[in-house]
Amino acid sequence: MGHDTLTTVGDPAEPAGDRLARPLPAWLGRPGPTSWHRLNPLTKLTIAVVTSIQAVLLGGIVGPSMVLLLAVVLPAVRTGVGRQVIRTSLLLALPLAISASLVNLFFLPDAPTTLFELGPFRATEEGARFALEIVIRVVAIAGALTLFYITTRTSDLVVDLERRGMSPRLTFVVGSAVTMVPQMVDRASAIAAAQRARGLDTEGSPWRRMRGVLPLVGPTIMGALNEVEERTLALEARGFTRPGRRTLLWSPSDPAYERLVRWSLVLTIPVVVIVRAGGWGLP
Amino acid sequence: MIHLEGVGYRYAGAPRPSVLGLDLELRDGEVVGVVGAAEAGKTTLCLLVAGLAPRAIRGELRGTVRIDDEDVGPWPMHRLAEVVGSMSQDPSRQLSGVNGSVFEEVCFGPMNLGMPRAEIVDRAWWALDALRITDLAERDPARLSGGQMQLVALAGLLAIRPRHLVLDEPTAQLDPAGTRLVGDALQRLASDGASILIAEQKTDLLARIADRVVVLDEGRIAMEGLTDTVLADPSIETLGIPLPLMVVLRRAVADAGIDARVLDVVET
Numbered sequence: 001m002g003h004d005t006l007t008t009v010g011d012p013a014e015p016a017g018d019r020l021a022r023p024l025p026a027w028l029g030r031p032g033p034t035s036w037h038r039l040n041p042l043t044k045l046t047i048a049v050v051t052s053i054q055a056v057l058l059g060g061i062v063g064p065s066m067v068l069l070l071a072v073v074l075p076a077v078r079t080g081v082g083r084q085v086i087r088t089s090l091l092l093a094l095p096l097a098i099s100a101s102l103v104n105l106f107f108l109p110d111a112p113t114t115l116f117e118l119g120p121f122r123a124t125e126e127g128a129r130f131a132l133e134i135v136i137r138v139v140a141i142a143g144a145l146t147l148f149y150i151t152t153r154t155s156d157l158v159v160d161l162e163r164r165g166m167s168p169r170l171t172f173v174v175g176s177a178v179t180m181v182p183q184m185v186d187r188a189s190a191i192a193a194a195q196r197a198r199g200l201d202t203e204g205s206p207w208r209r210m211r212g213v214l215p216l217v218g219p220t221i222m223g224a225l226n227e228v229e230e231r232t233l234a235l236e237a238r239g240f241t242r243p244g245r246r247t248l249l250w251s252p253s254d255p256a257y258e259r260l261v262r263w264s265l266v267l268t269i270p271v272v273v274i275v276r277a278g279g280w281g282l283p
Numbered sequence: 284m285i286h287l288e289g290v291g292y293r294y295a296g297a298p299r300p301s302v303l304g305l306d307l308e309l310r311d312g313e314v315v316g317v318v319g320a321a322e323a324g325k326t327t328l329c330l331l332v333a334g335l336a337p338r339a340i341r342g343e344l345r346g347t348v349r350i351d352d353e354d355v356g357p358w359p360m361h362r363l364a365e366v367v368g369s370m371s372q373d374p375s376r377q378l379s380g381v382n383g384s385v386f387e388e389v390c391f392g393p394m395n396l397g398m399p400r401a402e403i404v405d406r407a408w409w410a411l412d413a414l415r416i417t418d419l420a421e422r423d424p425a426r427l428s429g430g431q432m433q434l435v436a437l438a439g440l441l442a443i444r445p446r447h448l449v450l451d452e453p454t455a456q457l458d459p460a461g462t463r464l465v466g467d468a469l470q471r472l473a474s475d476g477a478s479i480l481i482a483e484q485k486t487d488l489l490a491r492i493a494d495r496v497v498v499l500d501e502g503r504i505a506m507e508g509l510t511d512t513v514l515a516d517p518s519i520e521t522l523g524i525p526l527p528l529m530v531v532l533r534r535a536v537a538d539a540g541i542d543a544r545v546l547d548v549v550e551t
């Protein structure tokens with residue numbers, strides 16, 4: 001450090017050399033509870049992203065359903081986070097899924113087969129099928145991301161990305177964004193309570209709720225941005241802007257076969273693109 | 284030693300300087316308190332000494348800041364961060380927000396500075412010990428009390444082993460229990476010979492830990508001297524600074540015509 005001879009704040013009583021060097025805490029970077037948790041964070045991220053892409057690329061109902069089953073439901077259940085993943089991803093997916101299915105069920109243009117009629121509206125079989133396709137895709141994507149989120153510690157992801165050479169600033173942004181999700185949910189509900197206290201509706205019919213939620217978006221996002229900005233002072237005060245590599249205390253393991261898994265998964269994307277372009281596909 | 288010579292600072296876009304003509308010496312091993320009404324310039328002074336102004340907050344700097352006779356003007360922030368550790372009043376914003384445990388949070392500064400791993404770990408344990416928060420090591424920093432967060436932030440600074448600490452109202456947003464927690468820790472650091480610049484409206488805390496007190500008024504130094512002298516000066520009340528409890532008591536006792544020695548019991 002260059003100024004060892006000078007007094008530093010709260011100098012330790014004895015020089016560092018005389019003390020037994022203390023180890024890293026054993027719990028730091030402790031492997032996760034299941035073999036799925038213990039996968040390298042990048043592997044889990046690759047699985048989530050490839051699952052999402054394939055859910056869209058595969059088309060039809062059977063393909064995305066299989067992806068949903070194999071890459072989301074099965075691992076989630078085996079990992080013991082099934083309920084959590086299903087609940088959260090349905091919560092995430094429902095608004096989009098419901099509106100998309102209603103629109104398609106009743107308003108798919110030129111659909112010949114009528115299922116039933118509801119006043120002036122005509123539900124069609126083609127519309128129902130299309131709606132189902134969309135719902136499965138949306139649920140698969142929401143499920144894949146939720147499974148990743150629930151089974152990956154932020155610190156594991158951040159450390160792993162940085163070890164791979166991603167810039168500390170970028171990893172910091174990724175890390176902040178990921179940690180911010182639950183914080184933003186907390187904040188949104190706090191703001192919602194405040195708005196309700198001021199007479200804004202966040203309960204009741206969907207339309208009234210929409211109108212109640214809109215005023216929350218601004219404060220929530222602004223609050224989060226403000227916080228990042230004010231944090232930069234604290235970061236600079238702790239040397240975060242120093243150029244060059246930071247020291248990392250530990251990093252998640254990354255066995256060779258996981259790299260193979262990642263590349264294989266990524267390769268399924270061009271394969272499916274080619275197959276689909278050739279006109280093949282599951283129903 | 285940190286030396287401010289004729290230092291003035293105007294924030295970018297501000298019509299006039301926020302502090303002006305500051306001459307100040309912060310000697311090694313000395314605790315200097317800064318008091319003053321709201322907007323008097325306490326935070327600006329702290330940012331200047333820490334080097335965050337103008338490096339992280341844009342503005343126009345007049346005069347020079349020296350550390351051990353070297354003008355630190357050209358120093359980049361990360362170099363200053365090794366010598367001057369600074370924190371502000373908002374507990375949650377002192378923390379990086381990306382570390383899952385207090386231990387990692389305390390390691391954050393030394394990691395940024397690229398220190399060897401074994402040394403970082405050693406320093407982190409030492410800093411946690413010094414503030415008596417070793418038992419928090421595994422906790423999630425975001426789920427601590429305000430007082431605990433401030434101690435973790437302080438530990439994060441200590442782990443860098445800066446020669447000076449700059450603390451901007453470290454207890455301002457804390458409840459009485461948190462204030463006591465942080466105050467006691469600061470008192471221990473002070474008696475161990477730390478060099479601290481601390482802006483603080485709670486003059487009772489300053490009375491306990493500061494060697495000298497600087498009074499700011501509208502961006503200028505209005506008064507400066509030994510803690511007991513300055514904090515007993517009746518004129519500081521007119522500058523919007525609350526008097527320490529002991530000073531108030533002493534005055535009340537004198538007004539009532541009671542022998543001042545009754546207070547010796549209170550003081551001990």
Ligand SMILES: Nc1ncnc2c1ncn2[C@@H]1O[C@H](COP(=O)(O)OP(=O)(O)O)[C@@H](O)[C@H]1O
Pocket residue numbers: 294295297301319320321322323324325326327328340
């Ligand atoms: N970022 C800023 N930009 C412009 N003016 C500022 C900024 N921060 C503080 N000031 C102004 O500088 C003066 C001193 O403020 P500050 O140093 O925060 O005082 P204190 O900490 O004693 O309350 C005030 O008039 C304030 O309005």
Ligand SMILES: [Mg+2]
Pocket residue numbers: 325326327451452
């Ligand atoms: Mg202030």
